[in-house]
């Protein structure tokens with residue numbers, strides 16, 4: 265195994281503090297626009313914390329550093345979470361978060377590649393995985409040991425392009441490709457089991473030739489451990505980590521609410537949400 | 546050409562599906578209700594969506610006819626493929642998603658599965674042009690160009706709730722593939738349902754005038770009528786020809802108007818190439834008419850994201866921009882560029 269693929273030691277206290285700040289950024293952005301994808305942003309804060317503050321090799325001073333690990337957000341509507349992470353990591357200014365969704369802002373509701381730190385324009389779902397396969401191929405061809413990490417959603421598993429990409433990644437033995445699936449059990453018309461069943465997700469990936477794990481996606485140290493296991497998994501196969509997450513995680517008011525694709529938030533609820541996000545660690 | 550329709554009074558032309566632009570009369574989910582009515586008349590009608598039932602008003606049909614509704618998940622190619630299969634076994638499938646996903650993702654499936662063999666597939670597609678501020682991934686800015694290029698396909702861009710409902714009924718009655726732009730949710734009422742008659746392939750002279758013409762489609766007709774009202778107050782009389790069907794194209798209505806009034810502004814909720822303006826220019830060139838033409842629509846770019854009023858102004862798609870374009874076609878000096 266290449267030396268740069270060695271697992272690193274994670275600091276749970278530091279990660280907890282970062283995750284909390286990401287959640288507060290998400291709430292601040294969502295409050296300004298009245299909703300946004302607050303449930304998705306909160307639910308994915310733990311993953312983004314581990315990626316940007318533990319796993320990814322990147323340089324905030326040089327976001328276009330060619331040796332960087334690439335993080336591809338296929339689900340453009342999760343932009344609110346990514347912006348929080350980019351700001352906290354020092355890649356975009358924290359103050360700019362206040363412009364989320366505003367007319368003329370760089371921080372569009374769906375993450376555009378015109379923004380520093382955004383590797384590709386997601387949002388038309390089912391694109392990120394294929395591009396990630398291409399990036400992983402490209403990095404290998406260039407002789408770089410950079411890793412490619414892609415985040416997609418449970419809803420995206422219904423797109424045919426997802427399985428075209430899964431097949432190609434295994435065929436080309438892209439073992440520096442790590443795919444995450446945010447299994448938040450939501451999509452536009454309801455939970456996937458009612459819309460279009462997608463289980464068993466790990467079994468499907470295994471059948472396609474992938475190394476597959478499934479974990480609690482809101483448990484940061486479980487994410488750290490799964491990444492360690494992914495790094496030490498047998499060579500020659502791409503890795504997938506299915507994250508069982510809770511939309512709105514970190515804010516019990518939202519997490520326990522009857523949900524759909526959007527969480528409806530009353531004007532008076534933001535203060536409660538902020539207080540709850542400040543309490544949990 | 547169908548009978549002249551009377552526009553309902555007191556309606557702002559700033560028609561936006563999610564920002565109703567101050568319209569005084571709105572109708573709720575005209576497509577959903579019209580599809581239920583069609584489904585009651587014709588038991589062959591079935592509904593399908595690709596994880597956008599709640600966002601395309603077809604959930605109403607699903608509630609009324611649960612046995613005749615199929616959720617296919619977020620899989621637009623499969624949506625059209627399954628619909629084509631249903632059509633080949635005698636059903637009349639109405640599919641819904643957004644314009645961008647229908648036309649960009651599933652283009653080959655529409656061309657081959659639906660259009661080539663004239664399968665009886667209806668594609669009802671939301672967020673046409675600038676009716677969402679969500680940005681380039683969701684704004685269906687070039688769908689009319691893509692759909693118009695496919696043989697056998699009927700292409701409709703309705704103006705308002707009245708026409709949305711009537712076009713749904715017409716699509717159901719038509720034997721063959723149809724692409725119908727969807728206005729969803731609370732939709733402004735421009736045309737009086739009692740007098741307006743939509744027919745596939747028929748243009749509608751909604752206002753006559755001899756100084757200049759506006760030819761418009763979709764929600765731009767509401768804004769065109771507003772522009773015509775403003776211009777009338779300045780003493781400029783403008784004809785407004787509403788062309789809800791891009792294909793088949795009503796050559797006769799367009800050419801007879803432009804032979805009489807050879808100064809025209811074409812307004813569409815779409816990029817200015819490949820859509821209505823191109824169709825008008827083709828017709829004019831084929832007929833050898835000399836016409837001054839100005840185009841109102843989205844320029845050759847992906848649009849920003851932002852609020853709809855901001856975007857509509859930013860891309861000069863509002864009524865004042867249409868009025869300004871009329872002034873340009875009336876200016877005897879050659880237009881630059």
Ligand SMILES: Cc1ncc(C[n+]2csc(CCOP(=O)(O)OP(=O)(O)O)c2C)c(N)n1
Pocket residue numbers: 304339341387388389390417418419420448449450451452524525526595596597619646650
């Ligand atoms: C190709 C494509 N089809 C449809 C949509 C519309 N859409 C946006 S989000 C969404 C739900 C997708 O599922 P998921 O990402 O799991 O949703 P979430 O967990 O955020 O509710 C849909 C259908 C889209 N963005 N892209």
Ligand SMILES: [Mg+2]
Pocket residue numbers: 417418419446447448449450451
């Ligand atoms: Mg989901």
